[in-house]
Amino acid sequence: MAREDDAMPDIADVTMVDVLRAIADPIRLRIVQTLADGLAHGKCGTHWDFGVHKSTMTHHFRTLRQAGLTRTVVAGRTHTIELRRDELDARFPGLIDALTVTTGDPVRGTAHSPADRSGH
Amino acid sequence: MAREDDAMPDIADVTMVDVLRAIADPIRLRIVQTLADGLAHGKCGTHWDFGVHKSTMTHHFRTLRQAGLTRTVVAGRTHTIELRRDELDARFPGLIDALTVTTGDPVRGTAHSPADRSGH
DNA sequence: GCTATTGTATGATCAATGTCCAACGGTAGA
DNA sequence: TCTACCGTTGGACATTGATCATACAATAGC
Helix, strand or coil: CCCHHHCCCCHHHCCHHHHHHHHCCHHHHHHHHHHCCCCCEECCCCCCCCCCCHHHHHHHHHHHHHCCCEEEEEECCEEEEEECHHHHHHHCCCHHHHHHCCCCCCCCCCCCCHHHHHCC | CCCHHHCCCCHHHCCHHHHHHHHCCHHHHHHHHHHCCCCCEECCCCCCCCCCCHHHHHHHHHHHHHCCCEEEEEECCEEEEEECHHHHHHHCCCHHHHHHCCCCCCCCCCCCCHHHHHCC
């Protein structure tokens, strides 16, 4: 047992589908885009104002970590999260960059946003 | 009434999450990577040998089309499919490129591959 | 007009996933 | 030590999604 879920996967074991599945969610894509600034962000900061429950955010952060996208550092009672940028860039060249380039508004589109199902 | 599902969405209405969700599947990612050669491919060609049912492939092709990734041309009783490359490159610069760049084997990883369910 | 070929439509399963809620567990500060 | 604060855990629930099987539709060739 020993909750291996906590472990961050070796980047070599991360598949492209793993990464794509992880970011194929409005909230997680936003997190990754925010993290792309290279800085470490707190998990409970003012940034993550998605209007979802605390435990839902925990779920998303775990999903990102298990997919090999992020690294979590525990400092006292606050946790900070950051993108594994160098490793990701080496393994999937241009992918993270492509997520942060904006033409118009790729996240929302110009009309009908399916991101609405995050409901609430 | 009027199965709008058949329609190909305007590229401006396509969100990044739409695209990511569409390619966050082993079979559909392979299809897109194959289509990235710029050629049109038949839907029943020898290419698509994923070991899944016909109707499952129809489902995947529809998913890609509805997400704005592909265009289907009906010619007699055979359908050909192609990537909407120019539009996608304009809207999501570098994204399609990033999917086709290979370092090691991004699709399968070096070990334990979840893509194994594409069987065969 | 038949028949084979090439897909699509529909309905049923079964697994995965996003979400909330309630309860719990460390840590920092009073 | 008691109490906030920060975050995780576990269960429950509804929705989505991948798959298959059968039936259907349109076209090309005989």
